[in-house]
Amino acid sequence: xxxxxxxxxxxxxxxxxxxxxxxxxxxxxxxxxxxxxxxxxxxxxxxxxxxxxxxxxxxxxxxxxxxxxxxxxxxxxxxxxxxxxxxxxxxxxxxxxxxxxxxxxxxxxxxxxxxxxxxxxxxxxxxxxxxxxxxxxxxxxxxxxxxxxxxxxxxxxxxxxxxxxxxxxxxxxxxxxxxxxxxxxxxxxxxxxxxxxxxxxxxxxxxxxxxxxxxxxxxxxxxxxxxxxxxxxxxxxxxxxxxxxxxxxxxxxxxxxxxxxxxxxxxxxxxxxxxxxxxxxxxxxxxxxxxxxxxxxxxxxxxxxxxxxxxxxxxxxxxxxxxxxxxxxxxxxxxxxxxxxxxxxxxxxxxxxxxxxxxxxxxxxxxxxxxxxxxxxxxxxxxxxxxxxxxxxxxxxxxxxxxxxxxxxxxxxxxxxxxxxxxxxxxxxxxxxxxxxxxxxxxxxxxxxxxxxxxxxxxxxxxxxxxxxxxxxxxxxxxxxxxxxxxxxxxxxxxxxxxxxx
Numbered sequence: 254x255x256x257x258x259x260x261x262x263x264x265x266x267x268x269x270x271x272x273x274x275x276x277x278x279x280x281x282x283x284x285x286x287x288x289x290x291x292x293x294x295x296x297x298x299x300x301x302x303x304x305x306x307x308x309x310x311x312x313x314x315x316x317x318x319x320x321x322x323x324x325x326x327x328x329x330x331x332x333x334x335x336x337x338x339x340x341x342x343x344x345x346x347x348x349x350x351x352x353x354x355x356x357x358x359x360x361x362x363x364x365x366x367x368x369x370x371x372x373x374x375x376x377x378x379x380x381x382x383x384x385x386x387x388x389x390x391x392x393x394x395x396x397x398x399x400x401x402x403x404x405x406x407x408x409x410x411x412x413x414x415x416x417x418x419x420x421x422x423x424x425x426x427x428x429x430x431x432x433x434x435x436x437x438x439x440x441x442x443x444x445x446x447x448x449x450x451x452x453x454x455x456x457x458x459x460x461x462x463x464x465x466x467x468x469x470x471x472x473x474x475x476x477x478x479x480x481x482x483x484x485x486x487x488x489x490x491x492x493x494x495x496x497x498x499x500x501x502x503x504x505x506x507x508x509x510x511x512x513x514x515x516x517x518x519x520x521x522x523x524x525x526x527x528x529x530x531x532x533x534x535x536x537x538x539x540x541x542x543x544x545x546x547x548x549x550x551x552x553x554x555x556x557x558x559x560x561x562x563x564x565x566x567x568x569x570x571x572x573x574x575x576x577x578x579x580x581x582x583x584x585x586x587x588x589x590x591x592x593x594x595x596x597x598x599x600x601x602x603x604x605x606x607x608x609x610x611x612x613x614x615x616x617x618x619x620x621x622x623x624x625x626x627x628x629x630x631x632x633x634x635x636x637x638x639x640x641x642x643x644x645x646x647x648x649x650x651x652x653x654x655x656x657x658x659x660x661x662x663x664x665x666x667x668x669x670x671x672x673x674x675x676x677x678x679x680x681x682x683x684x685x686x687x688x689x690x691x692x693x694x695x696x697x698x699x700x701x702x703x704x705x706x707x708x709x710x711x712x713x714x715x716x717x718x719x720x721x722x723x724x725x726x727x728x729x730x731x732x733x734x735x736x737x738x739x740x741x742x743x744x745x746x747x748x749x750x751x752x753x754x755x
Contacts, residue, residue: 280459281488281509285315288482288508292322292447295349299385299443299474300329300339301450303584303621304357304607305520306600307467308338309451309484311512316449317341328352328385328443330378330470330621331661332362334520343371350412352443354378355661357607358520363659369414372422375659376405378583379625379667380440382473386622388442389476389505396430396437397629399670402702406438410698411655418656435672448478451515452501453601455485456492459506460499465601465618468500469584472620475501482508486515500620517600523608525592540681540711543729546571547709547755548637548679552578559583559628559668561638562606564679568637581633583664585624588616605664628664631673638665640678640705642695645743647705647717649678650697662700669701676701682710682740689742691715691723713737714754715745722746727754 282288289312292298302308316322327348332339334357342348343361350372356362365371376384377399387395404410408426415421427438450471453464461483463471475481488511541564549571552558557579560566569589572578580589583605590611593599597611604610612618627633642650649669652662669676683689691708708715714727723745725737730753738745 279457280503280507281457281511285311285484285510285512286318288312288510289315289322289447289449290319292316292319294321295324296322296446297326297328297443299445299448299450299478300327301448301469301471301474302338303330303466303469304603305333305338305518306584306603306607307451307463307469307471308333309449309482310338310518311510311515312449312482312484313338313341316347317345320345320347323347324349326350326352328381328445328474330381331355331357332359334359335361337518350374352376352381353661354381355663356659357661366659367414367656369416369421372413373659374412374424375410375661376400377662377666378621378664379628380405381443382470382620382622382625384440384443385470385477386473388444389473392442394439394441396432396439397670398435398437398672399629399667400427400438401429401436401670403666403699405666414656443477445474445478446480448474448481450475450481450483452483452485454487454489454494455483455506455509456489456494456503457509458491459483459503459509460494461485461501461503461506462494462498463500463618465599465612466582466585466603467601468618468620470621472500473622476505480507481505482510484510484512484515486512519598519600519609520603520607521609522598523592523610524595524598541567543755544679544709544711547714547727547729548677549573550755551635551637551675551677551707552576553634555579556634557581557587557632558635558637559633561636561665561668562663563639565637565639566604566606566608568679581624581627582610583621583624583628583667585619585621586610586612586616587619587627588613590616625664625667628667628671628674631671633668633671633674635675635677636668636671637677637679638668640680641690642697643678643680643691643705643708644695645691645693645717645722645745647703648695649676649700649705650695651700653698655698665700669704675706676704677707677709678705679709682712682737687740689740691741691743693743712740718746724748725751727751729753729755
């Protein structure tokens with residue numbers, strides 16, 4: 254039987270007449286204090302942002318003023334800086350445990366952890382992002398190659414120190430499985446009781462738009478909590494946002510607070526110094542410029558690359574003319590440009606080192622989970638990063654000195670675990686006291702196992718040859734093979750055509 258379906262005749266209605274508004278329910282709250290007042294003690298709370306970029310500072314301040322909101326498990330990439338952002342909640346002792354990837358420059362965070370006052374569960378940044386994304390997607394666990402062969406796999410890293418410096422609570426080991434010849438760790442997902450996030454714009458249904466690199470962890474966290482509370486700069490009527498510009502649909506958002514007077518702080522204001530010459534910098538920096546210039550020769554036209562915090566990032570200043578390199582930043586940028594001029598600084602536009610940056614034409618912004626999907630998926634051709642130690646087999650250590658200094662692994666473990674990405678380490682050949690940093694075996698906890706392909710120091714260039722060890726490829730000007738041998742704590746081969754090249 255032939256059936257003819259006639260088009261439905263739907264009477265157009267204004268939004269105010271739709272049934273969704275007849276429930277006497279609004280997601281818009283009058284104040285941040287009202288929006289957070291029912292968060293109970295002991296809750297797991299996801300805090301959006303990266304560094305100070307995109308943090309929900311108004312909501313954090315409201316929590317800090319409510320002493321009943323305490324004993325929190327705070328999930329955040331980092332903890333702001335001393336007294337600002339989550340640093341404020343550390344000062345008020347409202348956080349019992351931090352779940353983070355990076356301690357960074359927050360001295361109070363590090364002090365509380367090392368003194369046993371604060372529980373800290375450190376994990377790779379990409380793993381943290383995926384734990385949150387998976388939690389929001391209803392996936393209880395997943396497998397990742399990140400952290401295999403490190404303390405993440407084996408467990409035992411102190412979560413809480415005793416007063417005598419011994420470990421009171423230790424991280425648990427991970428289950429390991431093999432897929433297609435590679436080993437992977439099982440990671441359990443994270444779902445928060447609450448998420449406190451920051452967006453640029455929202456409508457009254459909770460549809461969200463982020464601005465530039467302020468998407469970062471805000472995007473995935475918005476989806477991964479039982480109650481999501483968002484602080485916005487602009488609250489617009491329903492229909493004003495184009496469907497194509499919405500980053501997070503309102504289905505994920507439960508409460509909205511407008512903060513028209515948010516203070517956008519910049520952690521590391523960095524601007525372009527057009528007139529600065531190499532003769533103007535300190536001798537120690539000149540040595541590093543030698544390393545940086547040599548590292549820049551690793552770039553090739555059309556390459557996608559990630560540059561680590563510090564010395565590696567500076568290599569972008571020495572890209573050869575005529576070469577286009579697409580620089581990726583873990584916090585959600587592809588197409589990084591140079592540091593901005595003073596009058597072009599934007600607090601919503603920072604790199605993974607929390608420095609102000611620009612974006613080149615053709616660049617793009619995205620969330621932290623998307624960023625690490627690129628990294629783990631081997632979309633990058635090259636990553637350049639720093640190190641505390643490298644072994645003769647290419648093991649890397651660059652994130653912690655147990656009991657003394659803890660920076661966190663950040664995104665490094667994810668970057669070095671990507672199967673088809675070349676890993677280049679830039680480092681001083683020796684520490685400040687003259688001790689070698691290239692060793693038979695690393696003495697510090699590992700970032701990755703057999704992951705380094707090339708080492709560039711102020712003295713030379715080594716290649717890591719699988720199954721053989723190190724091969725000396727190049728010398729810095731004025732450096733001899735004998736000098737390299739005397740400052741390297743392992744044996745190495747010498748290329749027959751080794752010469753001074755940088």
